[in-house]
Amino acid sequence: MVRIFIYSLLTxxxxxxxxxxxxxxxxxxxxxxxxxxxxxxxxxxRNCHGDQxxxxxxxxxxxxxxxxxxxxxxxxxxxxxxGSSGQLTVGGQVYDAAMPANPRLSDTEIAYxxxxxxxxxxxxxxxxxxxxxxxxxxxxxxxx
Amino acid sequence: xxxxxxTAFGLAILASxxxxxxxxxxxxxxxxxxHREPVTREVNGKTVTDTVYQQIPAFTFLNQDSTVITxxxxxxxxxxxxxxxxxxxxxxxxxxxxxxxxYEKYKGRNDVKFLSHSIDFKHDKPSKLKWYADRLGVExxxxxxxxxxxxxxxxxxxxxxxxxxEDDQAPGGYDHSGYLILVDREKHIRGAYDGTDDEQVAxxxxxxxxxxxxxx
Numbered sequence: 001m002v003r004i005f006i007y008s009l010l011t012x013x014x015x016x017x018x019x020x021x022x023x024x025x026x027x028x029x030x031x032x033x034x035x036x037x038x039x040x041x042x043x044x045x046r047n048c049h050g051d052q053x054x055x056x057x058x059x060x061x062x063x064x065x066x067x068x069x070x071x072x073x074x075x076x077x078x079x080x081x082x083g084s085s086g087q088l089t090v091g092g093q094v095y096d097a098a099m100p101a102n103p104r105l106s107d108t109e110i111a112y113x114x115x116x117x118x119x120x121x122x123x124x125x126x127x128x129x130x131x132x133x134x135x136x137x138x139x140x141x142x143x144x
Numbered sequence: 145x146x147x148x149x150x151t152a153f154g155l156a157i158l159a160s161x162x163x164x165x166x167x168x169x170x171x172x173x174x175x176x177x178x179h180r181e182p183v184t185r186e187v188n189g190k191t192v193t194d195t196v197y198q199q200i201p202a203f204t205f206l207n208q209d210s211t212v213i214t215x216x217x218x219x220x221x222x223x224x225x226x227x228x229x230x231x232x233x234x235x236x237x238x239x240x241x242x243x244x245x246x247y248e249k250y251k252g253r254n255d256v257k258f259l260s261h262s263i264d265f266k267h268d269k270p271s272k273l274k275w276y277a278d279r280l281g282v283e284x285x286x287x288x289x290x291x292x293x294x295x296x297x298x299x300x301x302x303x304x305x306x307x308x309x310e311d312d313q314a315p316g317g318y319d320h321s322g323y324l325i326l327v328d329r330e331k332h333i334r335g336a337y338d339g340t341d342d343e344q345v346a347x348x349x350x351x352x353x354x355x356x357x358x359x360x
Contacts, residue, residue, distance in 0.1 A: 048237045056241050058279040097279065100233050 037116025239339035
């Protein structure tokens with residue numbers, strides 16, 4: 001009796017471990033986007049925006065303002081691809097240094113990057129798909 | 145007996161090495177970097193040989209307030225020099241972020257100064273340097289931002305042993321190394337640290353205190 005109980009307990013534990021290991025497809029995608037985005041961030045963004053997304057003085061804005069990140073979710077792709085030369089208000093502070101364009105980044109790479117910064121530094125926005133990056137880029141292109 | 149002797153001998157050597165290390169630490173002084181040459185002269189009929197060390201030569205630049213700065217601006221202080229430009233998209237922000245940490249630690253002291261030379265002589269006029277210093281969070285003149293003609297800035301970078309060059313292929317149009325150069329009151333180079341490497345910047349903070357000890 002005791003043996004049967006122990007066996008069934010072990011089976012349950014093993015089952016739990018197994019189920020947890022197999023993340024849902026969406027979670028796996030997000031993890032893949034995030035980790036690719038991290039290395040792109042280190043290459044293209046970290047110098048100015050910092051290891052922890054802290055920015056630099058009043059030169060380069062931080063990426064830790066969750067309200068800004070929420071409000072700009074649909075404009076981040078355009079900011080990254082085409083840069084910015086005007087003023088941006090982040091965390092109540094006006095920033096007027098130009099942000100360089102990154103014309104060589106593909107839609108997929110921009111989706112990776114946005115997934116990384118939107119799920120780091122206190123932000124939690126889930127995965128950014130390349131299809132929505134493509135739509136947003138077409139939109140800001142039309143406005144330029 | 146033989147074994148005992150051997151052990152005792154080994155211990156004696158170990159002890160002397162340990163003592164040598166610890167006394168070395170107490171009298172630790174930074175080396176003088178760069179080239180040096182012996183100069184021989186006659187003093188009272190005797191031949192005396194002095195070593196002449198590399199020194200930062202005379203320079204005249206404009207700072208962020210369009211005021212002239214020369215080596216005399218840094219008299220009675222040690223200083224940290226580097227080369228950057230305001231629109232640099234590559235290593236400069238990291239280097240300046242690290243130098244800013246050093247600046248904030250020594251802010252308000254007149255025996256530690258900072259000198260950032262812009263290598264973008266086309267765009268970084270004094271007004272642009274002022275804009276940059278302000279946004280970096282630098283007030284006053286403890287941290288000088290130098291503007292000068294191309295040949296002067298690129299010429300002085302060699303004297304600090306820092307590589308700078310115009311390069312269309314480099315990000316932002318200029319290529320340069322991100323060294324932070326520690327200069328003593330006699331204008332000798334006492335240390336060079338990679339301004340993009342956290343460990344090197346920590347070493348700079350240690351060495352700066354060692355250098356300041358020479359003047360205490």
